[in-house]
Amino acid sequence: MTRPMINITNLRKAYGDYVAVDNISFTVQPGEIFGLLGPNGAGKTTTLECLEGLRQPDSGTLEVAGIDPRKEAHKLRRVIGVQLQAADMPEAMTPNEAMSFFCAYLGVAPRYDLLDRFGLTAKRQTQFHELSTGQQRRLSLALAIAHEPRVLFLDEPTAGLDVASRAELHTVMRELRGSGTTIMLATHDMAEAEQLSDRVAILLNGRIATTGTPMEITATGAGLTKVSVHTKANRLLHNQLTFPAVTQSLFKENYALYFSHDIAQTVPAVISYVQAQSDELIDLRVERPSLEERFLELTNHNAPGE
């Protein structure tokens, strides 16, 4: 097995009496997109900031691309790119100046083409405080990848972005992954995490509630799989039928909806019934529980008072 690009072991960070991150461990493999999910205050940003060398952990070991962020900050800067959740730039700085300024300190040639790619062509000479929130986020992203980092940390990267910019960012993330960049993505957007991440960890109250691929995580929940069926003669709609493993059924427009805890039993039984009724199947869809549903299940389970 290849050496992990990010390795966290027993990381703990407290602010006074408040424990933001409580003894967490996980690894991220090279070329992976790893989603760090959790509600506000779960410890996502603190974890990222410890990895980025912005905060000193109280205990535990950290390694990013073989570098200890606490001891080799200068080396770390060359291999990581960071889009901070709460970051700003001097108000009078233009995107062109920001690109030349930060690239000069990172020792690479300015990548003005990235400004064009992120839709900032017309805003290259506009001062930072005159840019919209979305434009500021896009500039921050362009700067984060200008030196072609081996590890990219994105903290809520699509917050404030419009649909087109969001899609462009997702394309860029896939391209970066394709070229071997490891991406750590902290987000509230479950659909985004499910769509992009190879693996995710859900943080709750500073601890990892679960980790795995989005598919693995959704499969471990108590969520029911939805089976939607539409037939030509609508035989399913006129009968209060029961099928194996179905706990709930309802009808919506021309579809019969069955919520099943075992689709291997439910789906063949539904098809057999349709055939037996000499009806014709027009559409049959199986929808597993989403990551968002699993996330809500976990957060509700861990809510205070539970």
Add this chain to the structure above:
Amino acid sequence: MSAFVTHFSFEFKTGIRNKTLLLMNYLFPLGFYLMMGAIMPGIYPLFRDTMIPAMVTFGILAATLLGLPDPLVNARESGILRSYKINGVPAASILLIPGLTTGLHLAIVALLITFSAPLLFAAAIPGNGLNFFIVLVALSLACSGLGLLIGVVSPSTRLTVLYSQVIFIPSMILGGLMLPYSMLPEAAQTFAQLMPATHAMNAFNGLAMGAVADFNPWASVVMLASSGILAFGLALYLFSWDSKNNQRSGHTALALLAFVPYVVGILFL
């Protein structure tokens, strides 16, 4: 282009683009100079003899004590410093480069005042240009150091104003800018020697303007320079990247060490 040149170029332009910095670097010092030049000689004719050093000193006080700290505090509070840290901008550059660019703005203001005051207000011209320049550099160093130190130790923008005014206002009143040091009561004279403006005016008078210095003018230059270097060093030591400014290497009170050269001056000169 090196990182230093890129950073220096950006900071210099910011000193003109940013409205607050433009006010502190140029508009406030030049406006005050024009107003004092028009009013003071009528009230106190001898003001013409010290108008140029006094107005240059005022410009340096305004640009450094009032202009330098606030952007630093804002940058820390808004997360700009975190962006800098992530991208490998060293703390020394964050402190040193604004100090240097402010020095360049001050040199421009000093030239404008020095060349226009004799023509507009019949002000006395500095007799020794080299010494005038040396004192100017020493004062800029001392005040830039103090300005940056205030920015580093100030916990918020509200307190920044307070810290700056604690030095700026006594410097204006007791520093020999409006009234000669020799006219102050003895206790006020002792207190005034804690102010860089007092030493700057003493050095300007004794070394560049052909007047009699109240105490050793070269000692004043040495005190200004050593206080400035000490203040830069302390600012670097106490510098914090954190937006809440609670991860300093040492206690805030250490900043007062920047005044040690002036205290030594009071005790031994």
